[in-house]
Amino acid sequence: MSVQLEPNGRLRHLLTTEGLPREMLTRILDTAESFSGVLGKSVKKVPLLRGRTIINLFFEPSTRTRTTFELAAQRLSADVLNIDVATSSTSKGESLLDMLRNLEAMQCDAFVVRHADSGAAEFIARHVRPGVAVINAGDGRHAHPTQALLDAFTIRREKGPLEPLTIAIVGDILHSRVARSQIHALLGLGAGQVRVIAPRTLLPRDIQRLGVRVYEDMDAGLEGADVVMMLRLQRERMRGALLPSESEFFARFGLTEKRLERTHPDSIVMHPGPVNRGVELDPRVADGPRSVILRQVTNGIAVRMAVMSIVLGGYSDATETGLEESPS
Amino acid sequence: MSRIHIRGGHLIDPAHRRNGPGDVFVAEGRILALDTPPAEFTPDETIDASGQIVAPGLVDAAVRLREPGATRKGGIVPEARAAAAAGITTLLQQPDTTPIIDTPSVVELIHSRAAAADAARVRPIGALTHGLGGEYLAEMAALRDAGCPAVGDGGRPVANSLVLRRALDYAATFSLPVVITPEDVALAESGRVHEGEVATRLGLPGQPAATETTALARLLALVEELGTPAHIARLSTARGAEMVAQAQDRGLPITADVAIHQLFFTEHDCAAYNTAAHVRPPLRTQADRDALRQAVAEGVIGTICSDHQPHDPDAKACPFADSEPGLSGVDTLLPLVLRLVDEGLLELGEAIHRVTHGPAQAFGLAAGTLTPGATADITIIDPRTVWRVTPESLRSRGRNSLFIGWELTGSANTTLVGGRTVHSPAL
Known part of the structure; x- marks a missing residue:
């Protein structure tokens, strides 16, 4: 059973590219293509995720990936919170589940997760409450x-x-x-x-x-x-x-x-x-x-915008991404 | 102590190849006679065992009871009771408790807790090396005198071959069976699953089959040279089973066991990061599983154990690599062994042997038989009860069974330990 795909084919989380149908892969790329147009403009924001909160939950240090996720979220008008959990503080004291519950209590809509353990993103996806999306920003040796x-x-x-x-x-x-x-x-x-x-x-x-x-x-x-x-x-x-x-x-x-x-x-x-x-x-x-x-770095922003908009909104193509509202 | 007449059951005593109808007469905690009552025997209690199997109580060769040290996961009393209710009358407790079973005082503590449980016997395996550190010998003679039937590495393999060689020799001085985990520590590295396609897909560090065979080759070389016996704990690979068979053919004093879950699951059960399937040694390939089954059928592997490792939920509610290995097994050992009969792998007598006389012989225990004069550790098995494994159905404090959802057939109706009824429908 796939954790990331709902039975109707909707992408609920993005955890791995393994098993993603070709149509979904193509859709993500096509959506990214439409966003990359926005990024070339002087005002690089669309209001698509206005009022939504995305938490960048990084258990491993990363500048590049985290920055592009942050930029992508901002370009979609989402509120972004960065939480860097130093490896040393993730001792057995507070379990991953405890931390998750605490963050969920802050009413966020999505977690972007990087963790040193393979399967960590899937684990979190299995335990978040309905309506919260998980985007894997790298888990161990497993997936990015x-x-x-x-x-x-x-x-x-x-x-x-x-x-x-x-x-x-x-x-x-x-x-x-x-x-x-x-x-x-x-x-x-x-x-x-x-x-x-x-x-x-x-x-x-x-x-x-x-x-x-x-x-x-x-x-x-x-x-x-x-x-x-x-x-x-x-x-x-x-x-x-x-x-x-x-x-x-x-x-x-x-x-x-x-x-x-x-x-x-x-x-x-x-x-x-x-x-x-x-x-x-x-x-x-x-x-x-x-x-x-x-x-690749530049494209990373558009692709991450595409992924966020799809898992958080289920938008299927450029006509629904709110691009019409953006100033030209 | 009461005199008991177990009437009309189907007797199975692998030690004597007994397999047929018969009666058992118990008095003074011992089996007095089979079939014909001794003169002037008047039972205080008669147990009607018609339609049931009367077998020696099961001997589970590898359990962790989590006491002393980790009683949030288990405990001697609850686990010994769970075991008794599942037809197990002797539990061989692994030495890796906290503190380690390397001094007589820890052995005494375990014995006193087990006595309080009034359930399955708990026989602590002593540590082979001090603190299981692999450097200094444990006081094996003292451990034996305190009641340890055997010594072992408790799943923490001795990396130093010289220490291992001397430990084997020293244990043999005191006729102590030695239990060795065939695991090359360096090759095991951080491997959590079998090295293969599943590990590659999941991105989990793999543990190659050579982790087992390398350590096994070293052990067999030492056993051959010293002539001292050794029991190999938890075989997991086809090649390992083959090496044991060859060693036995050459006359080496080698016995071996396998954890029952290795006969039912493979690496594929770790898919989707199923932490319930995180066990050590890891679940391996279908070919390995089939070869282990074959080795059990041929008697190369003379013991099947539960490798019982109860856990609290937190131990498994985390990413795979962080989860703790092991599953809760005492509740399901008996029906799973019976399932091997249903599947045609073993005759009923052989199946019972692998969980009674087999381990008793390997560990030099006066258990696992219905011989007149033997201690009355007896399990009366209802071979037809069908039950579904659910977390709630487990009597162990550990709910971490890999068999959740399985429908199993067979259960312990009545369990006697030393002639005392420790489990019965009435209790």
């Missing part, structure tokens, strides 16, 4: 659906329909919630081929069952790719004996201009940020003409 949707949105904008595309995801697949959500979102949207490229120590067991092709050789994996999605490598991976060094990782799995030559001549390079320059990406690639990394 808005990141994946903004990536899909960026690809669609840059490259058009996903069906003919070969998309390679490179790096620390094992620990990456972004990669898991990307895989489900891209395949759900009908992407031609999704590849993952990593050394074996950074590949989760049975990842091919998710529908991807697995490459342990970077050059082979990049061959003919239309999109290269790099993942961030956490520095602590050396300690767990997953990798010998950053330099060895970069030498085998870093994206350089030379390696990029193996991809399709019009390929684009993406990264969820923040980039470890010289570890995942050669700075010349990160700043080069194929890089769409900054556009």
Whole structure:
């Protein structure tokens, strides 16, 4: 039973891209497309969520994701409350459920949740009272659906329909919630081929069952790719004996201009940020003409606006998003 | 103590391959005779067991009663009573209480609480190492003298092979059975579920099957070299069961058990972050489950236990990785073992063996048999009662069963411990 979808197909929460029907994925992207028009205007606000309260509940530090969620909520005229729960204070003293009950008592309409535990967002979604929506802003290694949707949105904008595309995801697949959500979102949207490229120590067991092709050789994996999605490598991976060094990782799995030559001549390079320059990406690639990394950030706002408006209002397309009311 | 005549039941005594109608005569807390009453036996009480199974009381080889230490989750009195009502007459309590069962005083405390329960016997397994820390030997001789039938690692594996080797040797000096958890601590890492597709989809750290087989290989090598016996706790993998079978074939003194839930569930039951399915070792693949069943059928695994771990609701009402492992199991052990008979895996006698004579032998207990002269720990089973598992149906304080919603057949009608009726329809 899906927690995030109601029986009538309405999106109640956004917890994962796994199992989302293609129509819903497309609808989110289409709605984001309509919002991105607003963002180009001088007055960037729509009154869609006026009077609604959204709580950014972050159990893990994050600047980028939290900021874009905050901006998205503000652009929709919602009231936003940021709660940063330092890891140290989430001791066994107050349980997650207790905290949830307390926040619910403040009459909020949605929680945007980031938590270090896989399944935390789903757990919260199962326990919020009816009418409160939960948007997953990253849970452990499990999912980061808005990141994946903004990536899909960026690809669609840059490259058009996903069906003919070969998309390679490179790096620390094992620990990456972004990669898991990307895989489900891209395949759900009908992407031609999704590849993952990593050394074996950074590949989760049975990842091919998710529908991807697995490459342990970077050059082979990049061959003919239309999109290269790099993942961030956490520095602590050396300690767990997953990798010998950053330099060895970069030498085998870093994206350089030379390696990029193996991809399709019009390929684009993406990264969820923040980039470890010289570890995942050669700075010349990160700043080069194929890089769409900054556009991903911009698109993140529109996509998060789309998700918020859909889970909080059930609005289906641009004509219902209140865009007509916005000054032109 | 009353003299009891259990009349007209279907007797099953795996120790003697007894499987047929018969009567049991009890006096002075012991089984006096079967079938024919001793001379001048006049019962104070006659129990009509017609249509029922009369079996030795069940021996549950692995339980956590949460006392001392975590009585919000359980307690010796409520859990021992729940066990008795479920046909279990002996509970082997794991040593990882707070404080650890590594001194005679903790053993005495448990014995006195168990006596107050007037229900299933509680036999504390002593700690193998001091504080279960894996560094210094526990005072095993003192623990034995205080009443511990065995010593074990209590689910906290001894990482240091030298310490393990010496612990095996030292325990053997005092003829203490040793219970070892086959888990390589480093490989287990933070793994909460079986390493495979489910772990990958859920984004939960996985625990590979090699977590078990690596530790098992080390243990078997030590047992082979030392010639000391060991009991392997909670097998979970096909390869592990195969290794145990091969070791037994070579004549190594190895016994093994499996938690009953491993015979019914797989990793897929962890889907949707079902914290009720968070157990240690983790639920593994269908192939593992099938191989474990086969090993039970072949007798490689001679003991089935509940691995009872009652919890308060908070322990499971959190994200999966934060939840505490284990499920509440004493209430369902008997009907689930009977279900294995219904499913054709085991003959009734074999099934009863795995929860009576099997564990009694592995732990050197004078229990699990209807032999005249033996202590009268007897369970009279109604093999036909059908009941649905609900939180309210559980007598254990822990409502964290993974079998909630299941319809089970069979229950303990009457339970005798040392000839005393501790559970009956009248009680």
